[in-house]
Amino acid sequence: MSVDKKTVSKVARLARIAVPEDRLEPMATELNTILAWIEQLNEVDVEGVEPMTTPVAMELPMRDDVVTDGNIRDQVLSNAPRTEDGFFVVPKVVE
Amino acid sequence: MTNLTQLSLSDAVDGLKAKKFSSQEITQAFLSSINASNATLNAYVVVTPDKALDMAKASDAKLAKGQGGKLEGAPLGIKDLFCTKGVRTTACSNILGEFTPTYESTVTQNLWDQGSVMLGKLNMDEFAMGSSNETSRFGPPTNPWRRERSDVKLTAGGSSGGSATAVAADLCLAATASDTGGSIRQPAAFTGIVGIKPTYGRASRYGMVAFASSLDQAGPLAKTVKDAALMLEVMCSGDMKDSTSLHLPVPQWTKSVGASVKGMKIGVPKEYRVDGMPEEIEKLWQQGIAWMKAAGAEIVDVSLPHTKYALPAYYIVAPAEASSNLARYDGIRYGARQSGDGSLTSTYETTRAKGFGAEVQRRLLIGTYVLSAGYYDAYYLRAQKVRTRILQDFEEAFKHCDALLTPATPSAAFGYGEKGDDPVAMYLNDIFTVTANLAGLPALALPAGLDGQGLPLGLQVIGKALDEASCFKVAAAIEDAAGFKARPDKWW
Numbered sequence: 001m002s003v004d005k006k007t008v009s010k011v012a013r014l015a016r017i018a019v020p021e022d023r024l025e026p027m028a029t030e031l032n033t034i035l036a037w038i039e040q041l042n043e044v045d046v047e048g049v050e051p052m053t054t055p056v057a058m059e060l061p062m063r064d065d066v067v068t069d070g071n072i073r074d075q076v077l078s079n080a081p082r083t084e085d086g087f088f089v090v091p092k093v094v095e
Numbered sequence: 096m097t098n099l100t101q102l103s104l105s106d107a108v109d110g111l112k113a114k115k116f117s118s119q120e121i122t123q124a125f126l127s128s129i130n131a132s133n134a135t136l137n138a139y140v141v142v143t144p145d146k147a148l149d150m151a152k153a154s155d156a157k158l159a160k161g162q163g164g165k166l167e168g169a170p171l172g173i174k175d176l177f178c179t180k181g182v183r184t185t186a187c188s189n190i191l192g193e194f195t196p197t198y199e200s201t202v203t204q205n206l207w208d209q210g211s212v213m214l215g216k217l218n219m220d221e222f223a224m225g226s227s228n229e230t231s232r233f234g235p236p237t238n239p240w241r242r243e244r245s246d247v248k249l250t251a252g253g254s255s256g257g258s259a260t261a262v263a264a265d266l267c268l269a270a271t272a273s274d275t276g277g278s279i280r281q282p283a284a285f286t287g288i289v290g291i292k293p294t295y296g297r298a299s300r301y302g303m304v305a306f307a308s309s310l311d312q313a314g315p316l317a318k319t320v321k322d323a324a325l326m327l328e329v330m331c332s333g334d335m336k337d338s339t340s341l342h343l344p345v346p347q348w349t350k351s352v353g354a355s356v357k358g359m360k361i362g363v364p365k366e367y368r369v370d371g372m373p374e375e376i377e378k379l380w381q382q383g384i385a386w387m388k389a390a391g392a393e394i395v396d397v398s399l400p401h402t403k404y405a406l407p408a409y410y411i412v413a414p415a416e417a418s419s420n421l422a423r424y425d426g427i428r429y430g431a432r433q434s435g436d437g438s439l440t441s442t443y444e445t446t447r448a449k450g451f452g453a454e455v456q457r458r459l460l461i462g463t464y465v466l467s468a469g470y471y472d473a474y475y476l477r478a479q480k481v482r483t484r485i486l487q488d489f490e491e492a493f494k495h496c497d498a499l500l501t502p503a504t505p506s507a508a509f510g511y512g513e514k515g516d517d518p519v520a521m522y523l524n525d526i527f528t529v530t531a532n533l534a535g536l537p538a539l540a541l542p543a544g545l546d547g548q549g550l551p552l553g554l555q556v557i558g559k560a561l562d563e564a565s566c567f568k569v570a571a572a573i574e575d576a577a578g579f580k581a582r583p584d585k586w587w
Contacts, residue, residue: 015463018444037519038407044481051479055535055560075197079429091439
Protein backbone atom coordinates (compact mmCIF):
# COMPACT_ATOMS: atom_id res chain seq x y z
CA MET A 1 0.00 0.00 0.00
CA SER A 2 1.51 3.31 -0.94
CA VAL A 3 0.13 6.77 -0.58
CA ASP A 4 0.04 9.48 -3.24
CA LYS A 5 -0.48 13.24 -3.10
CA LYS A 6 -4.24 12.84 -3.17
CA THR A 7 -4.23 10.45 -0.21
CA VAL A 8 -2.00 12.78 1.84
CA SER A 9 -4.41 15.60 1.11
CA LYS A 10 -7.35 13.48 2.24
CA VAL A 11 -5.58 12.28 5.40
CA ALA A 12 -4.48 15.82 6.24
CA ARG A 13 -8.09 16.90 5.93
CA LEU A 14 -9.18 14.09 8.28
CA ALA A 15 -6.45 15.08 10.75
CA ARG A 16 -7.47 18.75 10.45
CA ILE A 17 -3.95 19.84 9.60
CA ALA A 18 -3.47 22.32 6.76
CA VAL A 19 -0.69 20.91 4.58
CA PRO A 20 0.38 23.36 1.88
CA GLU A 21 0.20 22.11 -1.74
CA ASP A 22 4.00 22.07 -2.14
CA ARG A 23 4.39 19.88 0.97
CA LEU A 24 2.01 17.13 -0.23
CA GLU A 25 4.51 15.37 -2.49
CA PRO A 26 7.44 15.37 0.02
CA MET A 27 5.04 14.26 2.75
CA ALA A 28 3.84 11.37 0.56
CA THR A 29 7.47 10.28 0.15
CA GLU A 30 8.10 10.46 3.91
CA LEU A 31 4.96 8.54 4.74
CA ASN A 32 5.77 5.89 2.14
CA THR A 33 9.23 5.37 3.66
CA ILE A 34 7.62 4.73 7.04
CA LEU A 35 4.80 2.62 5.64
CA ALA A 36 7.22 0.47 3.61
CA TRP A 37 9.15 -0.21 6.81
CA ILE A 38 5.96 -1.08 8.66
CA GLU A 39 4.97 -3.56 5.91
CA GLN A 40 7.24 -6.21 7.46
CA LEU A 41 4.51 -6.90 10.00
CA ASN A 42 2.77 -8.88 7.27
CA GLU A 43 5.42 -11.60 7.80
CA VAL A 44 4.11 -12.32 11.31
CA ASP A 45 1.65 -15.16 11.71
CA VAL A 46 -1.17 -13.67 13.76
CA GLU A 47 -3.73 -16.38 12.97
CA GLY A 48 -5.88 -16.92 16.05
CA VAL A 49 -3.95 -14.34 18.11
CA GLU A 50 -5.97 -11.96 20.26
CA PRO A 51 -5.00 -8.28 20.07
CA MET A 52 -3.00 -7.11 23.10
CA THR A 53 -4.89 -5.34 25.85
CA THR A 54 -2.80 -5.42 29.03
CA PRO A 55 0.07 -7.40 30.55
CA VAL A 56 -1.72 -7.54 33.91
CA ALA A 57 -5.28 -8.80 33.71
CA MET A 58 -7.59 -6.83 35.96
CA GLU A 59 -11.20 -5.86 36.30
CA LEU A 60 -12.13 -2.30 35.56
CA PRO A 61 -12.73 -0.59 38.88
CA MET A 62 -16.26 0.69 39.47
CA ARG A 63 -17.31 3.71 41.46
CA ASP A 64 -20.64 4.98 42.68
CA ASP A 65 -22.56 6.79 39.96
CA VAL A 66 -22.57 10.15 41.67
CA VAL A 67 -21.37 13.63 40.78
CA THR A 68 -17.78 14.06 41.99
CA ASP A 69 -16.82 17.29 40.29
CA GLY A 70 -18.34 20.42 38.84
CA ASN A 71 -19.13 24.09 39.40
CA ILE A 72 -15.68 25.04 38.12
CA ARG A 73 -16.71 27.10 35.11
CA ASP A 74 -13.99 29.68 35.58
CA GLN A 75 -11.32 26.99 35.86
CA VAL A 76 -12.59 25.32 32.69
CA LEU A 77 -12.50 28.63 30.82
CA SER A 78 -9.26 29.92 32.31
CA ASN A 79 -7.05 28.68 29.45
CA ALA A 80 -9.42 29.43 26.56
CA PRO A 81 -8.05 31.67 23.79
CA ARG A 82 -11.34 33.65 23.76
CA THR A 83 -14.24 33.77 26.20
CA GLU A 84 -17.21 36.05 26.74
CA ASP A 85 -19.77 36.10 29.56
CA GLY A 86 -18.67 32.71 30.82
CA PHE A 87 -18.72 31.04 27.39
CA PHE A 88 -16.14 29.87 24.86
CA VAL A 89 -16.11 32.10 21.81
CA VAL A 90 -15.98 30.06 18.61
CA PRO A 91 -16.07 30.95 14.90
CA LYS A 92 -19.53 31.31 13.42
CA VAL A 93 -20.87 27.89 12.49
CA VAL A 94 -24.51 28.65 11.65
CA GLU A 95 -25.34 31.08 8.87
CA MET B 96 30.52 20.25 53.45
CA THR B 97 30.39 18.71 50.00
CA ASN B 98 28.48 20.54 47.36
CA LEU B 99 24.82 19.92 48.18
CA THR B 100 23.80 19.64 44.55
CA GLN B 101 26.11 16.66 44.05
CA LEU B 102 24.39 14.52 46.69
CA SER B 103 22.32 11.53 45.76
CA LEU B 104 18.61 11.83 46.52
CA SER B 105 18.86 9.23 49.31
CA ASP B 106 21.82 10.99 50.94
CA ALA B 107 20.10 14.36 50.64
CA VAL B 108 16.91 13.02 52.24
CA ASP B 109 18.99 11.54 55.09
CA GLY B 110 20.97 14.78 55.46
CA LEU B 111 17.76 16.81 55.65
CA LYS B 112 16.28 14.49 58.27
CA ALA B 113 19.53 14.68 60.29
CA LYS B 114 19.38 18.50 59.95
CA LYS B 115 22.87 18.63 58.42
CA PHE B 116 21.44 21.26 56.08
CA SER B 117 18.03 22.75 55.47
CA SER B 118 15.70 22.35 52.53
CA GLN B 119 16.02 26.08 51.88
CA GLU B 120 19.81 25.73 51.68
CA ILE B 121 19.78 22.85 49.22
CA THR B 122 16.94 24.41 47.22
CA GLN B 123 18.86 27.68 46.98
CA ALA B 124 21.96 25.76 45.91
CA PHE B 125 20.03 24.18 43.05
CA LEU B 126 18.39 27.47 42.04
CA SER B 127 21.84 29.07 41.86
CA SER B 128 23.19 26.21 39.72
CA ILE B 129 20.17 26.41 37.43
CA ASN B 130 20.62 30.15 37.16
CA ALA B 131 24.26 29.72 36.19
CA SER B 132 23.87 26.74 33.85
CA ASN B 133 20.48 26.79 32.22
CA ALA B 134 21.28 29.28 29.46
CA THR B 135 23.89 26.80 28.22
CA LEU B 136 22.23 23.46 29.00
CA ASN B 137 18.57 24.43 28.35
CA ALA B 138 17.32 21.72 30.71
CA TYR B 139 14.55 23.77 32.33
CA VAL B 140 11.82 25.45 30.29
CA VAL B 141 10.22 26.98 33.41
CA VAL B 142 12.01 27.66 36.69
CA THR B 143 9.81 28.20 39.76
CA PRO B 144 12.10 29.78 42.39
CA ASP B 145 9.34 31.32 44.52
CA LYS B 146 7.31 28.14 44.63
CA ALA B 147 10.47 26.12 45.36
CA LEU B 148 11.50 28.33 48.28
CA ASP B 149 7.94 28.35 49.69
CA MET B 150 7.82 24.57 49.54
CA ALA B 151 11.31 24.34 51.07
CA LYS B 152 10.29 26.61 53.92
CA ALA B 153 7.25 24.44 54.63
CA SER B 154 9.47 21.36 54.57
CA ASP B 155 11.94 22.93 56.97
CA ALA B 156 9.11 23.61 59.41
CA LYS B 157 8.12 19.94 59.29
CA LEU B 158 11.70 18.68 59.49
CA ALA B 159 12.34 20.90 62.52
CA LYS B 160 9.56 19.04 64.31
CA GLY B 161 10.96 15.68 63.23
CA GLN B 162 8.08 15.24 60.81
CA GLY B 163 7.87 14.96 57.06
CA GLY B 164 7.37 12.55 54.16
CA LYS B 165 9.72 10.18 52.39
CA LEU B 166 11.16 12.96 50.22
CA GLU B 167 10.73 15.85 52.64
CA GLY B 168 12.59 18.91 51.45
CA ALA B 169 14.15 17.26 48.38
CA PRO B 170 14.27 19.49 45.27
CA LEU B 171 13.12 17.76 42.08
CA GLY B 172 12.63 18.65 38.43
CA ILE B 173 9.37 17.82 36.65
CA LYS B 174 9.11 16.87 32.99
CA ASP B 175 6.91 19.38 31.16
CA LEU B 176 4.52 16.50 30.39
CA PHE B 177 3.07 16.50 33.93
CA CYS B 178 0.33 19.01 34.68
CA THR B 179 1.34 21.20 37.60
CA LYS B 180 -1.30 23.46 39.08
CA GLY B 181 -0.59 27.10 38.36
CA VAL B 182 2.67 26.37 36.50
CA ARG B 183 2.77 26.49 32.70
CA THR B 184 2.67 23.02 31.15
CA THR B 185 3.02 22.70 27.38
CA ALA B 186 4.65 19.30 26.67
CA CYS B 187 7.06 21.63 24.84
CA SER B 188 4.53 22.18 22.05
CA ASN B 189 3.51 25.52 20.60
CA ILE B 190 -0.07 24.38 20.38
CA LEU B 191 -0.46 24.52 24.15
CA GLY B 192 0.50 28.18 24.15
CA GLU B 193 0.74 29.38 27.75
CA PHE B 194 -1.49 26.57 29.09
CA THR B 195 -1.53 26.72 32.88
CA PRO B 196 -3.25 23.73 34.49
CA THR B 197 -5.87 24.26 37.16
CA TYR B 198 -5.20 20.79 38.53
CA GLU B 199 -2.24 18.60 39.48
CA SER B 200 -1.17 15.27 37.95
CA THR B 201 -1.42 12.32 40.33
CA VAL B 202 2.30 11.51 39.99
CA THR B 203 3.41 15.01 40.97
CA GLN B 204 0.76 15.22 43.71
CA ASN B 205 2.22 12.01 45.17
CA LEU B 206 5.66 13.64 45.18
CA TRP B 207 4.40 16.83 46.88
CA ASP B 208 2.46 14.75 49.41
CA GLN B 209 5.79 13.21 50.45
CA GLY B 210 7.40 16.61 50.85
CA SER B 211 9.38 17.13 47.64
CA VAL B 212 10.14 20.61 46.36
CA MET B 213 9.51 21.63 42.74
CA LEU B 214 12.36 23.47 41.00
CA GLY B 215 10.65 23.80 37.63
CA LYS B 216 9.58 22.12 34.41
CA LEU B 217 11.99 20.18 32.23
CA ASN B 218 12.56 20.20 28.50
CA MET B 219 11.34 17.33 26.32
CA ASP B 220 10.53 16.43 22.75
CA GLU B 221 7.21 17.91 21.66
CA PHE B 222 4.50 15.64 23.09
CA ALA B 223 7.33 13.18 23.90
CA MET B 224 7.71 12.37 20.20
CA GLY B 225 11.42 12.08 19.52
CA SER B 226 14.69 10.47 20.51
CA SER B 227 16.95 13.52 20.63
CA ASN B 228 14.81 16.26 22.20
CA GLU B 229 15.19 18.28 18.97
CA THR B 230 11.44 18.56 18.46
CA SER B 231 10.94 20.78 21.56
CA ARG B 232 9.47 24.23 20.90
CA PHE B 233 12.19 25.58 23.21
CA GLY B 234 15.08 23.97 21.34
CA PRO B 235 16.97 20.95 22.66
CA PRO B 236 18.94 20.72 25.91
CA THR B 237 22.66 19.98 25.68
CA ASN B 238 24.10 16.79 27.10
CA PRO B 239 26.62 17.64 29.86
CA TRP B 240 28.78 14.82 28.46
CA ARG B 241 31.09 15.53 25.53
CA ARG B 242 33.43 13.33 23.54
CA GLU B 243 37.03 13.53 24.65
CA ARG B 244 38.83 16.49 23.08
CA SER B 245 35.68 17.60 21.32
CA ASP B 246 33.24 20.41 21.86
CA VAL B 247 30.54 19.01 19.56
CA LYS B 248 27.16 19.36 21.27
CA LEU B 249 25.58 15.99 21.89
CA THR B 250 21.96 15.10 22.48
CA ALA B 251 20.91 13.98 25.95
CA GLY B 252 18.44 11.71 24.18
CA GLY B 253 14.70 11.94 24.11
CA SER B 254 12.08 12.41 24.83
CA SER B 255 13.05 13.07 28.48
CA GLY B 256 16.22 14.94 27.46
CA GLY B 257 15.68 17.85 29.84
CA SER B 258 15.11 15.52 32.78
CA ALA B 259 18.28 13.56 31.97
CA THR B 260 20.34 16.71 31.48
CA ALA B 261 19.14 18.19 34.78
CA VAL B 262 19.96 15.04 36.76
CA ALA B 263 23.35 14.47 35.08
CA ALA B 264 24.38 18.12 35.51
CA ASP B 265 23.29 18.30 39.18
CA LEU B 266 20.42 20.71 38.48
CA CYS B 267 18.02 18.62 40.61
CA LEU B 268 18.29 15.58 42.90
CA ALA B 269 16.07 13.51 40.61
CA ALA B 270 13.41 14.13 37.99
CA THR B 271 10.15 12.77 36.73
CA ALA B 272 10.09 11.44 33.18
CA SER B 273 7.85 9.35 30.97
CA ASP B 274 8.48 6.45 28.64
CA THR B 275 6.37 5.50 25.61
CA GLY B 276 9.06 3.75 23.55
CA GLY B 277 12.25 4.36 25.51
CA SER B 278 11.97 7.99 26.56
CA ILE B 279 13.27 7.34 30.09
CA ARG B 280 15.83 4.64 29.37
CA GLN B 281 17.56 6.03 26.27
CA PRO B 282 18.24 9.45 27.87
CA ALA B 283 19.43 7.65 31.03
CA ALA B 284 21.93 5.67 28.94
CA PHE B 285 23.07 8.80 27.06
CA THR B 286 23.78 10.76 30.25
CA GLY B 287 25.18 8.10 32.60
CA ILE B 288 22.23 7.97 35.01
CA VAL B 289 19.51 5.52 36.08
CA GLY B 290 15.94 5.41 34.79
CA ILE B 291 13.08 2.96 35.11
CA LYS B 292 9.76 2.50 33.38
CA PRO B 293 7.53 0.45 35.68
CA THR B 294 4.91 -2.11 34.65
CA TYR B 295 2.11 -0.49 32.66
CA GLY B 296 -0.48 0.78 35.14
CA ARG B 297 1.81 1.16 38.16
CA ALA B 298 1.86 4.95 37.82
CA SER B 299 -1.30 6.92 37.18
CA ARG B 300 -1.54 8.73 33.86
CA TYR B 301 -3.97 11.31 35.27
CA GLY B 302 -2.67 14.76 34.44
CA MET B 303 0.07 13.46 32.15
CA VAL B 304 -0.22 14.97 28.68
CA ALA B 305 -1.22 11.90 26.64
CA PHE B 306 0.84 10.60 23.71
CA ALA B 307 -0.01 6.91 23.23
CA SER B 308 -2.23 5.81 26.08
CA SER B 309 -1.59 2.06 25.90
CA LEU B 310 2.18 2.63 26.07
CA ASP B 311 2.75 5.78 28.19
CA GLN B 312 4.18 5.23 31.67
CA ALA B 313 5.72 7.64 34.13
CA GLY B 314 8.99 6.84 35.87
CA PRO B 315 11.99 8.55 37.43
CA LEU B 316 15.46 9.57 36.27
CA ALA B 317 17.95 9.54 39.13
CA LYS B 318 21.63 9.33 40.00
CA THR B 319 21.62 5.85 41.58
CA VAL B 320 19.54 2.66 41.51
CA LYS B 321 18.46 3.29 45.10
CA ASP B 322 17.35 6.83 44.23
CA ALA B 323 15.31 5.49 41.32
CA ALA B 324 13.65 2.94 43.64
CA LEU B 325 12.85 5.64 46.19
CA MET B 326 11.36 7.95 43.54
CA LEU B 327 9.30 5.16 41.98
CA GLU B 328 7.87 4.12 45.36
CA VAL B 329 6.49 7.60 45.79
CA MET B 330 5.37 8.17 42.18
CA CYS B 331 3.29 4.97 41.82
CA SER B 332 -0.24 4.52 43.14
CA GLY B 333 -3.58 3.06 42.18
CA ASP B 334 -5.78 5.95 41.09
CA MET B 335 -9.53 6.16 40.51
CA LYS B 336 -8.81 8.99 38.07
CA ASP B 337 -7.00 6.58 35.70
CA SER B 338 -8.99 3.43 34.94
CA THR B 339 -5.84 1.70 33.61
CA SER B 340 -3.88 2.24 36.81
CA LEU B 341 -3.31 -0.88 38.89
CA HIS B 342 -4.97 -1.02 42.27
CA LEU B 343 -2.19 -2.99 43.89
CA PRO B 344 0.03 -2.23 46.88
CA VAL B 345 3.25 -0.43 45.88
CA PRO B 346 6.19 -2.57 47.07
CA GLN B 347 9.11 -1.13 49.02
CA TRP B 348 11.52 -1.32 46.13
CA THR B 349 14.35 0.32 48.06
CA LYS B 350 14.56 -2.94 50.02
CA SER B 351 15.46 -4.81 46.83
CA VAL B 352 18.50 -2.62 46.32
CA GLY B 353 21.48 -4.52 47.67
CA ALA B 354 19.65 -7.86 47.95
CA SER B 355 21.67 -10.82 46.73
CA VAL B 356 21.26 -12.02 43.14
CA LYS B 357 22.79 -15.39 43.99
CA GLY B 358 20.85 -18.15 42.28
CA MET B 359 18.88 -15.75 40.09
CA LYS B 360 18.55 -16.74 36.45
CA ILE B 361 19.39 -13.95 34.04
CA GLY B 362 18.25 -14.34 30.44
CA VAL B 363 20.30 -13.06 27.53
CA PRO B 364 18.16 -12.68 24.38
CA LYS B 365 20.10 -13.47 21.23
CA GLU B 366 17.90 -11.21 19.07
CA TYR B 367 19.33 -8.13 20.79
CA ARG B 368 22.64 -8.71 19.01
CA VAL B 369 21.78 -6.48 16.05
CA ASP B 370 23.67 -5.77 12.84
CA GLY B 371 25.89 -2.73 12.95
CA MET B 372 25.93 -2.53 16.74
CA PRO B 373 29.24 -1.05 17.88
CA GLU B 374 31.68 -3.57 19.34
CA GLU B 375 31.86 -1.52 22.53
CA ILE B 376 28.18 -2.16 23.23
CA GLU B 377 28.68 -5.90 22.76
CA LYS B 378 31.72 -5.74 25.06
CA LEU B 379 29.74 -3.89 27.73
CA TRP B 380 26.97 -6.46 27.48
CA GLN B 381 29.47 -9.32 27.93
CA GLN B 382 30.94 -7.44 30.88
CA GLY B 383 27.47 -7.18 32.43
CA ILE B 384 26.98 -10.92 31.97
CA ALA B 385 30.36 -11.57 33.65
CA TRP B 386 29.42 -9.32 36.59
CA MET B 387 26.17 -11.20 37.09
CA LYS B 388 27.98 -14.55 36.99
CA ALA B 389 30.52 -13.30 39.52
CA ALA B 390 27.64 -12.22 41.78
CA GLY B 391 26.31 -15.77 41.74
CA ALA B 392 23.60 -15.50 39.09
CA GLU B 393 23.10 -18.10 36.41
CA ILE B 394 23.09 -16.97 32.78
CA VAL B 395 20.49 -18.48 30.44
CA ASP B 396 20.31 -17.99 26.68
CA VAL B 397 16.79 -17.10 25.63
CA SER B 398 15.07 -16.18 22.40
CA LEU B 399 12.58 -13.38 21.70
CA PRO B 400 11.88 -14.17 18.04
CA HIS B 401 9.48 -11.29 17.35
CA THR B 402 11.89 -8.56 18.51
CA LYS B 403 12.46 -7.23 14.98
CA TYR B 404 8.74 -6.50 14.62
CA ALA B 405 8.55 -4.38 17.76
CA LEU B 406 9.54 -1.04 16.22
CA PRO B 407 7.29 -1.34 13.16
CA ALA B 408 4.38 -2.32 15.46
CA TYR B 409 5.19 0.65 17.68
CA TYR B 410 5.09 3.02 14.70
CA ILE B 411 1.53 1.94 14.04
CA VAL B 412 0.20 1.79 17.58
CA ALA B 413 1.83 4.98 18.90
CA PRO B 414 0.88 7.31 15.99
CA ALA B 415 -2.63 5.81 15.85
CA GLU B 416 -3.23 6.51 19.53
CA ALA B 417 -1.55 9.90 19.23
CA SER B 418 -3.81 10.91 16.34
CA SER B 419 -6.78 10.18 18.57
CA ASN B 420 -5.34 11.77 21.74
CA LEU B 421 -4.13 14.92 19.99
CA ALA B 422 -7.49 15.51 18.34
CA ARG B 423 -8.33 17.54 21.46
CA TYR B 424 -6.01 20.36 20.38
CA ASP B 425 -8.49 22.39 18.37
CA GLY B 426 -7.64 25.93 19.48
CA ILE B 427 -11.09 26.39 21.00
CA ARG B 428 -10.89 25.40 24.66
CA TYR B 429 -7.24 26.03 25.48
CA GLY B 430 -3.89 26.64 23.86
CA ALA B 431 -2.96 28.89 20.97
CA ARG B 432 -5.62 29.63 18.34
CA GLN B 433 -5.00 30.58 14.71
CA SER B 434 -8.07 31.85 12.87
CA GLY B 435 -7.13 31.05 9.25
CA ASP B 436 -9.87 32.38 6.96
CA GLY B 437 -12.19 32.69 9.95
CA SER B 438 -14.25 29.54 9.38
CA LEU B 439 -14.37 26.77 11.95
CA THR B 440 -12.58 24.23 9.74
CA SER B 441 -9.89 26.71 8.84
CA THR B 442 -9.46 27.57 12.52
CA TYR B 443 -8.85 23.91 13.30
CA GLU B 444 -6.58 23.32 10.32
CA THR B 445 -4.37 26.37 10.74
CA THR B 446 -4.24 26.07 14.53
CA ARG B 447 -2.94 22.54 14.17
CA ALA B 448 -0.64 23.29 11.20
CA LYS B 449 1.01 26.17 13.09
CA GLY B 450 0.84 24.61 16.55
CA PHE B 451 2.30 21.17 15.85
CA GLY B 452 5.91 20.70 14.79
CA ALA B 453 7.00 18.63 11.77
CA GLU B 454 7.56 15.32 13.59
CA VAL B 455 4.23 15.53 15.42
CA GLN B 456 2.43 16.31 12.16
CA ARG B 457 4.16 13.40 10.45
CA ARG B 458 3.03 11.01 13.19
CA LEU B 459 -0.51 12.39 13.25
CA LEU B 460 -0.81 11.84 9.51
CA ILE B 461 0.53 8.28 9.81
CA GLY B 462 -1.84 7.63 12.69
CA THR B 463 -4.82 9.07 10.87
CA TYR B 464 -3.96 7.03 7.78
CA VAL B 465 -3.64 3.69 9.59
CA LEU B 466 -6.93 4.27 11.38
CA SER B 467 -8.81 5.51 8.31
CA ALA B 468 -11.66 3.55 6.79
CA GLY B 469 -10.58 0.19 5.42
CA TYR B 470 -7.10 0.17 6.98
CA TYR B 471 -7.86 -0.41 10.68
CA ASP B 472 -7.64 -4.22 10.46
CA ALA B 473 -4.59 -4.24 8.22
CA TYR B 474 -2.60 -1.89 10.44
CA TYR B 475 -3.77 -1.18 13.99
CA LEU B 476 -5.44 -4.53 14.68
CA ARG B 477 -2.53 -6.45 13.17
CA ALA B 478 -0.04 -4.40 15.19
CA GLN B 479 -1.97 -5.12 18.39
CA LYS B 480 -1.83 -8.84 17.54
CA VAL B 481 1.93 -8.58 16.96
CA ARG B 482 2.13 -7.02 20.44
CA THR B 483 0.54 -10.16 21.83
CA ARG B 484 3.22 -12.20 20.01
CA ILE B 485 5.91 -10.02 21.58
CA LEU B 486 4.39 -10.45 25.06
CA GLN B 487 4.18 -14.22 24.46
CA ASP B 488 7.92 -14.23 23.60
CA PHE B 489 8.65 -12.62 26.96
CA GLU B 490 6.33 -14.97 28.83
CA GLU B 491 8.07 -17.94 27.24
CA ALA B 492 11.52 -16.53 28.08
CA PHE B 493 10.50 -15.84 31.68
CA LYS B 494 9.70 -19.54 32.13
CA HIS B 495 13.47 -20.01 32.06
CA CYS B 496 14.75 -16.87 33.81
CA ASP B 497 13.91 -14.16 36.36
CA ALA B 498 15.02 -11.09 34.42
CA LEU B 499 16.65 -10.18 31.12
CA LEU B 500 19.89 -8.31 30.58
CA THR B 501 20.38 -6.34 27.34
CA PRO B 502 22.10 -3.20 26.09
CA ALA B 503 20.02 -0.04 26.65
CA THR B 504 20.77 1.66 23.33
CA PRO B 505 22.50 0.69 20.07
CA SER B 506 24.98 3.59 20.43
CA ALA B 507 26.30 6.26 22.77
CA ALA B 508 24.90 9.82 22.64
CA PHE B 509 25.09 11.30 19.14
CA GLY B 510 25.57 14.84 17.90
CA TYR B 511 22.70 16.99 16.69
CA GLY B 512 22.05 16.40 13.02
CA GLU B 513 24.24 13.28 12.91
CA LYS B 514 21.24 11.03 12.19
CA GLY B 515 20.36 12.92 9.01
CA ASP B 516 16.80 13.48 7.87
CA ASP B 517 15.67 9.86 7.78
CA PRO B 518 12.93 9.44 10.41
CA VAL B 519 13.41 5.66 10.42
CA ALA B 520 17.12 6.02 11.34
CA MET B 521 16.06 8.09 14.35
CA TYR B 522 13.36 5.59 15.29
CA LEU B 523 15.98 2.79 15.48
CA ASN B 524 17.33 4.37 18.69
CA ASP B 525 14.51 2.67 20.55
CA ILE B 526 15.22 -0.81 19.21
CA PHE B 527 16.12 -2.29 22.64
CA THR B 528 13.68 -0.31 24.73
CA VAL B 529 10.42 -0.39 22.77
CA THR B 530 9.69 -4.08 23.36
CA ALA B 531 9.08 -3.48 27.08
CA ASN B 532 6.51 -0.76 26.26
CA LEU B 533 4.66 -2.98 23.82
CA ALA B 534 4.56 -5.81 26.35
CA GLY B 535 3.90 -3.45 29.29
CA LEU B 536 6.88 -4.82 31.26
CA PRO B 537 9.12 -3.00 33.75
CA ALA B 538 12.56 -2.08 32.41
CA LEU B 539 15.46 -0.18 33.90
CA ALA B 540 18.53 1.40 32.30
CA LEU B 541 21.71 2.12 34.21
CA PRO B 542 25.24 3.28 33.35
CA ALA B 543 27.81 0.50 33.16
CA GLY B 544 30.86 1.96 31.45
CA LEU B 545 32.35 4.48 29.05
CA ASP B 546 33.02 4.08 25.35
CA GLY B 547 36.35 4.85 23.67
CA GLN B 548 35.43 8.52 23.43
CA GLY B 549 34.60 8.80 27.10
CA LEU B 550 30.80 8.73 26.72
CA PRO B 551 28.58 6.70 29.05
CA LEU B 552 26.96 3.47 27.87
CA GLY B 553 24.02 1.78 29.54
CA LEU B 554 22.65 -1.68 30.17
CA GLN B 555 18.97 -2.55 30.48
CA VAL B 556 17.26 -4.97 32.85
CA ILE B 557 13.76 -6.12 31.84
CA GLY B 558 11.56 -7.79 34.45
CA LYS B 559 8.35 -9.80 34.52
CA ALA B 560 5.12 -7.86 34.83
CA LEU B 561 4.90 -6.36 38.35
CA ASP B 562 8.43 -7.54 39.17
CA GLU B 563 10.24 -4.21 39.36
CA ALA B 564 11.89 -5.71 42.45
CA SER B 565 14.06 -8.01 40.30
CA CYS B 566 15.01 -5.10 38.05
CA PHE B 567 16.25 -3.17 41.07
CA LYS B 568 18.04 -6.22 42.50
CA VAL B 569 19.91 -6.97 39.28
CA ALA B 570 20.60 -3.29 38.56
CA ALA B 571 22.02 -2.72 42.04
CA ALA B 572 24.33 -5.72 41.60
CA ILE B 573 25.57 -4.31 38.28
CA GLU B 574 25.92 -0.83 39.76
CA ASP B 575 27.98 -2.31 42.56
CA ALA B 576 30.21 -4.33 40.22
CA ALA B 577 30.61 -1.56 37.64
CA GLY B 578 31.51 1.05 40.24
CA PHE B 579 30.49 3.66 37.68
CA LYS B 580 31.62 6.94 39.19
CA ALA B 581 32.45 8.89 36.04
CA ARG B 582 31.01 12.39 35.87
CA PRO B 583 31.01 14.80 32.96
CA ASP B 584 33.79 17.41 33.16
CA LYS B 585 32.09 20.66 34.01
CA TRP B 586 32.56 22.79 30.86
CA TRP B 587 29.29 24.71 31.08
